[in-house]
Amino acid sequence: MKWIAATLLVVLLLLLPSFAGDFYINLASQILIAAIFALSLNLLVGYGGMTSLGHASYLGVAAYISALLTSRYGFGHGPAAVISIAGTTATAAFFGVIALRATGLGFLMITLALSQVLWGLAYRMSNVTNGDNGIAGLTRPMPFGISLDSAASFYWFALAVASFAYLMMAIFVSSSFGSSLKGVRDQPRRMAALGFNPWMIRWITFIYAGFWGGISGLLYVYYNKYIHPTSLSTTSSAEALLGVIAGGSGTLGGPVVGAALVLLLKNYASAYIERWNMLLGLVFLFIVLAMPTGILPGLSRLATGLRRGPR
């Protein structure tokens, strides 16, 4: 049963461009990008117990580095991608050292402050970042000579990257290291007594999450061919965090569902209601009240409840 559903999903995802229009294909691409971003944030929030409100930093840093290198300094997309991911990972390593001096609320505030610094820089250093105008006129890469300019080709590209990202993060959380991480989340003192170094485990996870945040940032800038300081803003971080929590933090599918929900609401609701943010808020309020652990865990509990029948 589970396998049939999974196979159907894969076929559906692969064949989406053959039956959907460009609008929906593009929407699907955006969901895939947001899903990678949410999955990477979930490593911190769900599996590490480190609630970050500054994860957009890594999306933004990767996007800005790639945009600047390709548009201003004449780099090819290959080297630009490598440098931007390396730069993003290094940023995460540096920010991690600062943020992991604290846990809980302190950690959240530091990540928020650090991301605000980057957002401020993107806004104010207009001679480099072009400030509020953003950087426009970017191009998409051509891996193996294949153009990604059509909606369908970009979608398949994003699907390939997102599938790989999902697989890698699934392995990560089921690995020994993933067990160490969950252990440190639940009982840091015990874990230290057992021989685990809690700080190092958290830091490595922070860097790894930054790395995948950077990957989603690259896709983001390829897709939009444009980058603006808003991508680095707290709103951007908070939206992803809401998606993770709404979908179900600490599960693999939850962040994907949550990211899709946020994007769908954004795209549909904004067409009908001017204050779509308010609707987003109400929907989240409902989810948090009805399914406190998130949509996916909530639905699976509902399903087992139905299967057992009324008690």
Next chain:
Amino acid sequence: MTPLMSNYALEVINLKKAFGGLSVTQDVSLAIRPGERRLIIGPNGAGKTTLFNQISGDMRPNSGQIKLFGTDVTQFAPYTRAHFGLSRTYQIITLFSGDTLEHNVTLGLLGLRPSRWQMWRPLSFYGDLATEAHRVLDAVGLLHLAEHPVSDIAYGEKRRVELAMALAQKPRVLLLDEPLAGLSNTERSTVKSLIASIPRESTVIMIEHDMDTALDLAETVTLLNYGRVIVDGDRDAVIADERTREVYLGV
């Protein structure tokens, strides 16, 4: 420089710890030989658990030294001490309640193995870890519950999981903080024989209030009161000592 050989598994030298104006460890010194069975007794608030917390590294002393097999570990983090062969259990059960018994013990095994850093390979691929975890659970008589989450099992069984996690590490020095606390008579004798069967490669230091059971397991006894060592020595000598009766037995 040749490594300093020591006759002692654990040495505590002039240890002092105060919380504000309250001295909880006042100039405590202990010397425990490899393989020794040491019981630490004292009334509530005597500073027994605080002493354990300093030995395990959960708390830093204000002054004094802690040595494991001759190495000064006073400044070492708890996880570094674990790699020196130190394990402990907790008075208040500290387990991973959502995870299975097998996973709890596996974490104990993983803590000392380099594979704890491995992030590209699922944990379930390590068959040897599962085998070893099952062996340890069998030793404490909980193999039949291996696949159950800790939250499902009884309190007395949780106490044995505490012990299993520490034993899985084959520690050179094992700190047991009230391993019999809250157990029924039957469970007491089960855990007692478990502790008695710990191999002599491990030095065992135990805090326990249940004197009837614990004294049988001990060779040497340290009596603490108000953060000081009152009497220290062979079991029978300490029990016979007048100060022990005064402070602890209340006779």
